[in-house]
Amino acid sequence: MDGVVRRFGAVEALRGLTWSARSGEVTCVLGPNGAGKTTGVEIAVGLQRPDAGTVRVLGADPWGAGAAHRARVGVMLQDGGLPQSVRPVALLQHLARFWERPADVPALVRRLGIEDFARTTVRRLSGGQRQRVALAGALVGRPEVAFLDEPTAGLDPHARREVHSIIAETAAGGCATVVTTHSFEEAERLADRVVIVVAGRVVADGTLAEVAGTEGLEATYFRLADSEVVR
Numbered sequence: 001m002d003g004v005v006r007r008f009g010a011v012e013a014l015r016g017l018t019w020s021a022r023s024g025e026v027t028c029v030l031g032p033n034g035a036g037k038t039t040g041v042e043i044a045v046g047l048q049r050p051d052a053g054t055v056r057v058l059g060a061d062p063w064g065a066g067a068a069h070r071a072r073v074g075v076m077l078q079d080g081g082l083p084q085s086v087r088p089v090a091l092l093q094h095l096a097r098f099w100e101r102p103a104d105v106p107a108l109v110r111r112l113g114i115e116d117f118a119r120t121t122v123r124r125l126s127g128g129q130r131q132r133v134a135l136a137g138a139l140v141g142r143p144e145v146a147f148l149d150e151p152t153a154g155l156d157p158h159a160r161r162e163v164h165s166i167i168a169e170t171a172a173g174g175c176a177t178v179v180t181t182h183s184f185e186e187a188e189r190l191a192d193r194v195v196i197v198v199a200g201r202v203v204a205d206g207t208l209a210e211v212a213g214t215e216g217l218e219a220t221y222f223r224l225a226d227s228e229v230v231r
C-alpha cells in the first residue's frame with residue numbers, strides 16, 4: 001500500500017501508510033494499540049475503502065475485487081467473524097469445498113488441536129479455541145497472500161508454538177504472510193521483514209536485521225514509538 005489515508009470523523013487512523021509484503025516471506029507488522037494495524041489489514045482485504053492512497057494485493061485493488069481475487073487471499077481478523085452455531089470441523093470442511101486445492105483439513109485440525117473441542121459449537125468455544133479455528137479458516141484455501149491479525153494473542157504456549165510453525169511453513173510454501181503482533185519474541189522468531197506502524201504511519205520497514213540493527217527490535221520499537229508520540 002502506498003500513501004494510504006483513512007479517517008474516522010476527526011480521527012486520522014492512517015496518515016499515508018506505505019509498506020509492502022513479498023511472496024515467500026513473513027512480514028510482521030508491529031505498533032501500539034490504535035496505531036492503525038487492523039485498519040490497514042481491513043483495507044488490504046477490501047473490507048474498508050481508503051480515503052486516499054493506492055492498495056494493490058496480487059496486482060488488484062482489493063476494494064470491490066471479485067471472488068476470484070478473494071479466493072487467493074486468506075484472512076484472519078481479530079473478532080473472527082465466524083458463524084456461531086456450527087461445529088469447527090464441519091465449518092472447515094465446508095470452507096475447504098470452495099477451493100480447488102484446499103489444505104488437508106484433518107491435518108490442520110490435528111495440528112491446531114481442534115479435535116479436542118470438535119463437538120462444541122463456535123459460540124461456546126473459548127477465545128483461544130475460536131482463534132485456532134479462525135486461523136485454520138484463513139489457511140484452508142492455501143492462499144497466495146495471508147493477513148493474520150494477532151494470530152497468537154491469548155493462545156497457550158503449545159498452540160502458539162504450533163501456530164508459529166504453521167505460519168513459517170505457509171510462507172515457505174510461497175505465501176506472502178502478513179502477521180500483526182505485539183510480541184517482539186514472535187516477530188524475532190517469525191519475521192523476514194518487519195514494519196513498525198506508529199500513529200498511522202510507517203516508522204520502520206525492512207528485514208528483521210535492518211530494523212533491529214544493533215540495539216535490537218524491542219529497543220528500536222520503543223525509541224521510534226516514543227519519539228513519534230512525543231512529536
Ligand SMILES: Nc1ncnc2c1ncn2[C@@H]1O[C@H](COP(=O)(O)OP(=O)(O)OP(=O)(O)O)[C@@H](O)[C@H]1O
Nearest residue numbers: 008011012013031032033034035036037038039040
Ligand atoms: N470504525 C471505526 N470508527 C471510528 N474509529 C475507528 C474505527 N476503526 C478504527 N478506529 C480508530 O482508528 C485507529 C486505529 O485503529 P486500529 O484498530 O487500526 O488500531 P490497531 O493498530 O489495530 O490497534 P490494536 O493494537 O489495539 O489492535 C484508532 O484510533 C481507532 O480508535
